[in-house]
Amino acid sequence: MARIEPKVRDLVSSDPEMRDAVETVLARADDGEVKWVDVKGDITSGHWGRLIEKGVLVDGDEGFRLADPEATRAALETESTSSSGASSSSSVDDDDLGDSSWSTYDKMAAVVTVGLFAAYGWKPLRDIIGNVMNVVLGPLTDLLPFYAVIMVIALATGLYSTLLQANLMDMDKMSMYQERMKDIQERRKEAQKNDDDEALDAIQQEQMEAMGDQMGMFKEQFRPMVWIMFLTIPAFLWMYWAIGVGGNAEAHVTMQNIVLPLVGEVSWTEGVLGPMQAWIVWYFLCSMGFTQIIRKSLNIDISPSAS
Incomplete structure (x- = not known):
């Protein structure tokens, strides 16, 4: 009964x-x-x-x-x-939920971003991008010490990353994805509790059909990441070029050693966290700090809330 x-x-x-x-x-x-x-x-x-x-x-x-x-x-x-x-x-x-399709510009940015990754291992392309970016970032090295230049880059990347995530991710749609999956899980538990094999079969079928939602969530999350990488990779390549990271590379900026918390004074290319060199550790520390400050200051929450 x-x-x-x-x-x-x-x-x-x-x-x-x-x-x-x-x-x-x-x-x-x-x-x-x-x-x-x-x-x-x-x-x-x-x-x-x-x-x-x-x-x-x-x-x-x-x-x-x-x-x-x-x-x-x-x-x-x-x-x-x-x-x-x-x-x-x-x-x-x-x-x-519809189709979380990308625009033509999104796809073009994704293609260019994939191409930019090649510059990490190919010095000629890295030198070209480094010289182009140096037109903008080079004057900063004349005005500020290098650690402060990285702080400026981290501030800029944190700002546009937050704004891109807030504007390109459809939080309502993300909430709908999560709400649907939560509803399926709740009904599945109820069917298991009532030992209703027929309902479990129907829910299992619905869960299989909802796998498309997982791809939709991934596309929603990755869309702003494409633009973030599109803008950030050239800045990273400039730092590679300026510091002289990689085989047969030479530094293009005069730098003094940096003093990192809990580490002390190290050179910019010295490994401080396993293979992670000091410059990238300093960038991530600055980026994480500035990003949190920016989100709090602008009252931006990029985490979807299920209703």
Whole structure:
């Protein structure tokens, strides 16, 4: 009997016309029993057969009786209260979630970004980008010590990274993705608790179909990252070029040693965290600090909140 409610909910959610059929059977049942002749003008034989097949209707003294009238009514009420949420969920699944497609500019930026990665291992391209970026960053090295130049770069990258994430990521859509997956998990737990194998099979199928949401979330998260890397990689390549990182590379900027917390005075190319050299450790420390300050100052939250 305890499984009647999820069975009715499953029938109604899979076939909207089944709701009318169940309501008709409830209305025509006399002392819990109903005959086909009582409802054949109002529901189809297919719906009648489905109710019998699922065990919602069982053999009675003179016809069929509802296995659990109260559970059947409760299922309709539950489905009714969640219908708006279900419809919005279905619209979230099919319409609101939509296709997290990238624009032409996004794809072009992704292609250029992949090309920029080659400069890390190919010195001629790194030198070209370094010289181009030096037109902008070179004057800073004449005005500020090198550690302060890296701080300026970290501040700039933290600012545009935060703004790009806030403006290019659809937080509402991300919340919808998370909400759908959370709903599936909750219904799965309920079906396991009720030992409802049929509901579990349906939920498993829905979970497989929802795997596309995972790809949608990934695309939403990676879209701003493409633009962040598009702008940040040239700055990193300039630092490679200026410091003289890599084989056959030479420094193009006069630098003094830097004093790092817990490490002390080190050269810019000295490894301080395993293979990580001092310059990149200093950049990440500055970037993380400035990013947190920028987010707090601008009151920007880039984490989706499930409603």
